Structures are given as C-alpha cells and as structure tokens.
Amino acid sequence: MKRNNIIKGFLYLGIASFSIGCTNLDEKILDGVSNDTSGGGTINTAALLETAYNGLRDFNGQGGVYALNEMSTDAMVGPTRGGDWDDNGVWRQIHTQTWAPDHGEVRGAWNSLLSNVYNCNLIIENGGTTAQKVEARFLRAWYYYNIVDLFGQAPYRPAGSALTEDPKVWSRSEATDFIISELEAIVNSLPNRTANDASIANKDAAHFLLAKVYLNKGVFKASNPAGPYTFDAADMTKVVQHVDAITNTLSTDYWSNFETNNNTSSEIIFSSKNIQGGDGGNMQSKWRMCNHYNQSPSGWNGFTTVADYYSTFNTSDKRISYSTPTILSNFGNPVGFLVGQIKNGKNIDAKGSPKDANGNAYTNLAAGTLNLKDRNGNPLVFTSAITLITSGTTLETAGIRGIKYVPDAVNIEKPDNDLVLMRYSDALLMKAEAITRGGTGTGVATILSNLATRAGVTAAAATLDGIYAERGRELWWEGWRRNDAIRFGKFLAARALKPYASDAKYLLYPIPADALFNSNLSQNPGY
Template identity: 40%
Template sequence: MKNKYIIAFVAFMLSVTSCTKLDEDLHGQIGNQGVTEENVAALLNASYTAMRNPFQGPWGWWALQEFTSDEAIVPTRAGDWDDNGAWRALFLHRWAADHARMSDTFRDLNSVSFVSTNVLNFNPTPLQAAQARFLRAFAQFAILDGWGQVPYREPGEDVTLPSKVRGADEQIAYLISELNEILPTLPDGPVHNANKDAARVLLMKCYLNKGAFLNRATPTFDPADMQQVVTLADQIINSGKYALTANYYDNFAPRNNTLSRENIFTAQNIGGSDAGGLKDIWVPGLHYNQNPSGYNGFATLSDFYGKFEANDTRLGGVYPGVTNVSGIRVGFLIGQQFDQNGVALKDRRGNPLIFTPEVSIIERDPNHLEVAGIRIVKYPIDYANSATNLPENDWVYYRYADVLMMKAEALMRIGQNGAALPIVNSIRTTRGATPFTALTLDNLLDERGREFFWEGVRRQDLIRFGKFLTPWQEKPTDDPKYLVFAIPDNQLGNTNFTQNPGY
C-alpha cells in the first residue's frame, strides 16, 4: 500500500503544474510527505516511470531531436497536422521561446532530474543512490544538449526557492565527475536498470559532445577526450556481453529484451500491464486504413531515404508477427501498401494507397494529402497487446552499435582513420551494405543516420558534425541561434536563467 501511495503521489506531482514562473521550481519536487526510508525503492521506481514522459514516444525529447533534423518531417496536410504551425516551426527552425512542445519537454526532463534528486533525501542504499544519480545525469545531459543551461538542486534544498543553474562548461564537468563517481557502484545489469555500461555510454557521449556543447558553431575535439571515448568503448567491447544483432529490427521488437544482444540500456515495458507510450512511435505515420489505424502524419524525406543502398537490411521488409497479421512491413514504407492477404489498400478517396517519396512541408494537392511521404515503422508492432495499447517492446536508449560508432568517430577525430574503418564496416557488413573503401566525416555522419534513424539522436549528430545549419530538403538557410533551444518563457521567473542569445 505504501509503495502504491508513493507512485501515485509522484504521478500527481508530475501532473499538477501550471504554466507559471514557478513551473521549473516546483515541478517534480515531492518533499517528505508520506515517504519513509522503507519506501525508497518505490520512489526510485517512480523515477524510472518519470522517464517515460520526456523520453518514451515521439512527443517529447524524440520530437525535438528528429523533427529539427533532415530525417523526419510532419507535413501539414490541408488542415491536418497544422497545430498552429508548431511542427513546421521545428522542421524549418523557426521556433520561439513560447513553443509549447519545447516547454513541455523542458519541464518533463527537469521532472526526471528533480524526482531522482528527491530519492537522495531518504537515506537510499549506495546502489539505489547510484541509480537515482544516473537517471538525474541522463536527464541533465538531454537538458544540456537542448538548452545549454541546466537547473539543479542539491538534496534537501528548499524547493520554494529558485533552483540554481549551471552553464555548459560547469555542467559537462559535473556530469563527467558524477558518472565516474557512481560507475563502480552501479550494477552490471539488467539493461532496463541504470547499469555500469549505460554509465560508460553516457560518459562516452559527454566526452564526444563536450566540444560541441561548449562551442556549437565550431565544435572542437580534444584528443584526450577522444581517447577517453576509445577507452570506455573498449571496456564495453572487451566484456564480450554484446554483439550486433543479425536481424536489425529484433533490437526494437516485442521481446527485444531476449531477442537483442545489442541493447545496453532500455526502458522496460511489460505488455498488457505496465508500459509507456511506445505505441505512438508507429501510429502517427500510418494511414487511417492500415492496421492499426494511424494518424497519417509523420514521414521521412526522400533525400534521407536515398542515403541507403538497395540491399541494406535497415530499409526493412517482412517481419513475422507483423506482416502476416496486417500486411505492414517494418522499416521504410514506400509505394503501394497491402493488407495481410496481399490485397492492395486504398486511401479514403478510393485511390491506391501508394506512399510517395515526394513530400512538402505544406501539402495542398487533395490527391496527395494522404500519401505524401515515406513512412517509418522502427519498432515492430505488438499486435498481441493491441487491445490494451500497452506493447511489450522495450524502448531503446543505448545500443552496442552506438558504442562501436562512437569509438570509430573518436579515432577519426585523432587521425586514426585506418583503425576506424573496419569498425564501421563491421556494422555495414552485418546490415547487408557494401563496405566502405575509405572513411570520411561525411560518410560517417550518413552512416550514423542509417544506423540510428528514428532513435532520437539526429539533431545532436548534425550539430557535432557541423551540419545542423545547412539547408536540406524543404528546409532553407538557417540562423545560428537555433543551435540551442530557447529557455521557455514560463521558466524565466527564475532569474538564475539567462535567455539564450537571439531569443
């Protein structure tokens, strides 16, 4: 009963804030009401649950990473998906400090940080404390990535006072120190808990992105930081615990907790009983007449699709338990769509349901509204739990392929292209693609796109590789201020924030 009370109380606190200057100060602050030392396990579990809002599904952090990039677009289809221009503002890099999705995501990320900090108020065991501190670091890394400033509190601080704020240089130093301190105490597994290898991956990301966080317009890469990336990668590689999964889509499927040897850190979903909003990663892009019935929104760009070779298995295809149930394939859905019996589907006007490579940020042709844009199914659909909308697929945060790719990139940044090339080619060969004869930063960025599409990392990659401000399909020239998001208007009541330049 006490555990249920704690979880319910946390859920309540995460839902009751309004858009006032106190949002950031009070959101996620739980205090001591009803919580005793024996309940700390439930409070830690609630911290894991709090991760669902910003991270699991396409409406929070994922949206800010994907729809500001060259691999995802939400075309306005006549009146559908207009949403007062919010999706267009993301894709065209025209957002302002009052953008609701950015404000909500900022709030939810800070909720994870503050709820995790609150665990430390109740004398947790060293293991519990290390997990809470990891979840806090995980959320704060995303806040740093997005906004360049991170609000924080120490355990026990008065929650009615404005939180303090770290700038990029102080925050990245804090994250590196914090992760190194807790890493020995974290468990070896399982993958759905904060664990040693998850901390190593996050440390790799800190070192690899450090120069980009400190100077987004002209990222730098300290050789010592790159060597840290290589060292941490080797610790994971040499453990022998992980390998590239033969079927790429097994990493994201129902029961990926047993099918995949790649996943290092995931959010556990228990089909039919306890799962986050993962179903929304496939529904927004599917058509109304497919199974499940979709929202006919999300799509990818033909230029991005064109980066793949025809024999690359990451393009997708038939997947058991999905295609034989609904006719839907996994991966990129292009051309005529069929049901499970091979019957060609039609749109709501009675025309063939043929998803086209052509897509515009604003679609006006009535014959093109329902078919414009290639769709993506990255997580194979869990039909066994469709009645509850609580799928079994675990949400993937970190994969072994990323460890390999980050090591290769770090080697390249210190001039060791010869050592990096076979690492990247090991991934390409596993995915059925032709091995590279040479490795450049451009084809490495493209390869990261192919390997990690629809996984919520593309904006970060584009910034680190110096490509975020370049024009791409449907997006014109850009303003450097968009390398960082605006501090939301409703947070500026905390005078410790300084609005980012240009907003």
C-alpha cells in the same frame, strides 16, 4: 495534494531535503512544496525510483524530446495534411527551425527533463538505499545530459538550500563537468548489465553515456554554441576507452533490437522496459505516428521521412525494410520505411478498421490480398514526394512512412517492445568517430565493415563524412540525429523543405517563458 508557488518553482527545484507522502504520477508534486502529511512524513524511495525510470518513456512519444531531436533535422517531417496535423504549425516549426520560446513541445521537453531530475534528487537526498542512490545518480546524469544538449544551461539546487530561493544555474560547461564527475564517481558501483534486461542502470550504460559526453565535449565546452568546436585528442581517447569497457556485442540481426522481444538482444545497452498488456510506455506511437488510418495497425497519418534522407540508403539495405511471414500476415506490409502500394493485414484494430464499399470489414480476407485505399477512395500508395502542406489527391499518401519497431500483434496499444535508449552499434560508431578525430585507437574500417555486412551493403568510407552518413543510416529515428548533425556542422545548413541556412541561435532551444521566473536563468541568445 496542494501546490504552492507553481510558476516560480515549477519543475526546477532539483535537490530537496524534505518529505512527501505522495508518489502517484498523476499527483506528483510539481513545485517542490507539499502540505500533505498523509503519508506519515516518509518518502517511498522505491516508488520514486520507479517513477524516475518511467520518466524515460518521455523519450518515446512522437513529441517532446523525441521530436526536438529528430524532426528538427533532415530525417523526419510532420506535414500539415488539410485539416489534419496542423496543430498551429508546431511540427512544421520544428522541422524548419522556426520555433519560439512559447513552443509547446519545447516547454514539454524542458518540464519533463527537470521533473525527472527532481524525482532523482528526492531519492538521493532523502534516504534512498545505496543501490537506489547510485541508480538515481545515473538517471539524473542522463536527464541532465539531455538538458545540456538541448538547452545549454541547467538549473540545480544545492542540498539544503531554502526552497524559497531560486534554483541556481550551471552554465553548459559547468553542467558538462558535473555529468562527467557524477558518472565517473558511480560507474564502478553500478551493477553489471543483466542478461535479457537492459532496463536497469548498469556499468555498460554509464560507459556509453561517458563516451557520449566526451564525444560532444567540444560542442558543450565551446564558448559559442555555434563553434568553432575543438575535439581534444585526450577526450577522444576517453571515448575509445569507455566504448572498449562496454561488454555488449552486436546482434547478428539488426531488427532483433526492435522486435517485440527485443529485451533478449545482446546489443541493447540501456532501455525503457515495457511488458505486454502493461501500460505500454506509449510505444504504440512508434507505428501510430506514421501509419495511415486504414493500415493495420491503424495510425494517425502524420510523420514521414524526407526523400533526400531516404536516398542515402542503398535499396538493398536491410535496415530500411524487414519482413517475415508473421509480419506480412499480421500487417500486410514489411516494417521499416514504407513506400508504394500499402496492403491490408489481418490485425486490423478498433482504431480504424478499413471497410469495403458495402461497409464490411476486410478482416475476412487473407492478409496482403487487398490493396488499401485512402479515405477518399484513392489507392493508398505512399510516395517519396512531400511538401510541408499537402493537398489534393496526395493529401493522405505523400511521404515515406517509417516503422522502426515491429508492432506487437498480440497487444497493439500495450506492446512488449522495450524502448531502446543506448545501442552497441552507436557505441562502436562513436569509437570510430573519436579515432578519426584524433583519439588513440584502431579499427575504424573494421567497425564500418561489420555494420555494413550486417546491413548487406558496401562499407562506408572511413572518414568523418562517411561516419556521419553511416550514423544516419544505422540509427535512423532513434533520437540522435540532431546531436550528430550539430557535432558534424550540418544542423543549420539548407536542405530539402528548408531551403535556407538557419540562424545560429537554433543550435539551442529557447528557455520556456515560464522558467524565466527563476532570476538565475537567462534566455538563450537570439530568442
């Protein structure tokens, strides 16, 4: 496949009314121009729709959109551990809010989101079936929502416009209006959510996303990204109405949402599907990114939570630790947040099987009978204390690790866990917040009580501060912390490992330098 005008057109073209014959992910057209006619001049819209769905996996890996949403907050940090995990400071820059327009994870997120918009547009404008077009419009709205949230302005191309022209650009307010109008136009045409499979665009997912947009409308419509934000009562009532239209129910077990067979959870509204032994959607990063090299499963000894964030949980909160005989047998430790002495598990894989002093693997020992050590022979005891640059005896042990998804012991690298993108507990907390901000509705205390009962803790206060704290506990590491922190006015504040208030420019990420070849784009203020 040939690529022309890559820099100018790279991933920003939006709607394109032309034909391509290549849909392989590794050879996907990045610039909107193809001289390849081997496909007979027709577009395989079914394959493109699959590609558009697979784009949801970009929310899964440790970097990109996920890192921008979690590591930029009080919830997650990627410290440098001697020669490990420095990567030119890219993770520390995200956590300390000191990134610049050349940051690789910022560029990766921008390119990913707009590439996925592009794939959706090919389906919509080039002969997709009615059902395919509706699903593609939903997915496009989801990707645009994230562009608006992270970057503010959003490139688009009107149908039929010349490919030699620069794409036009919506302001944040205009893009917000587009997302709402698209979702309201298609919500009733989407299928009902399929039981035991939330991976297909559905009515409940559209209602969830509409609730999310209306809840953030005061932020997205503000003349200044730093506010002040006005949360209109009518918009808050819309949030309540869309949440009430969702047919999901809370699961009785919080961790059923993250098990290997989590597709059966009644709580998951929308997900990215994985099949055991398939390509896995990079789900293994959910345990690799934090686990130590000698753990089962082994990991990359990287990311941790911050002690102050962990301290917001009651130690009896079921959401921070989950253990079954099978989990302990396979992995030696519970899942959730890991602190203290780490033990061996029988499912020690090829990426880093720990050895005894004689070089023999520990797999012949009963899981949990051995206290693991780090690579220098020190006890592998995870501690709450963490610094941005660790050294000495705590080099490999500093920081509380997090495992949100139960590793799939049958296939660690290509697991069965679906990636959760929308969950009913989030919808209920949006409703509680919207009512508290002036929307019409009742039941805030009941929502908080139900979530607390499931978690085995006392209910949060029915105030905005209480709801913000509960969102942090209920949705830890699920990709919403930055969005919440901005809406609640907490994002820029001084905190542990960032002892200063950040400049307001960091409420939006910069437009990557390459994208500015589009003359209709301008850099976000302050960069």
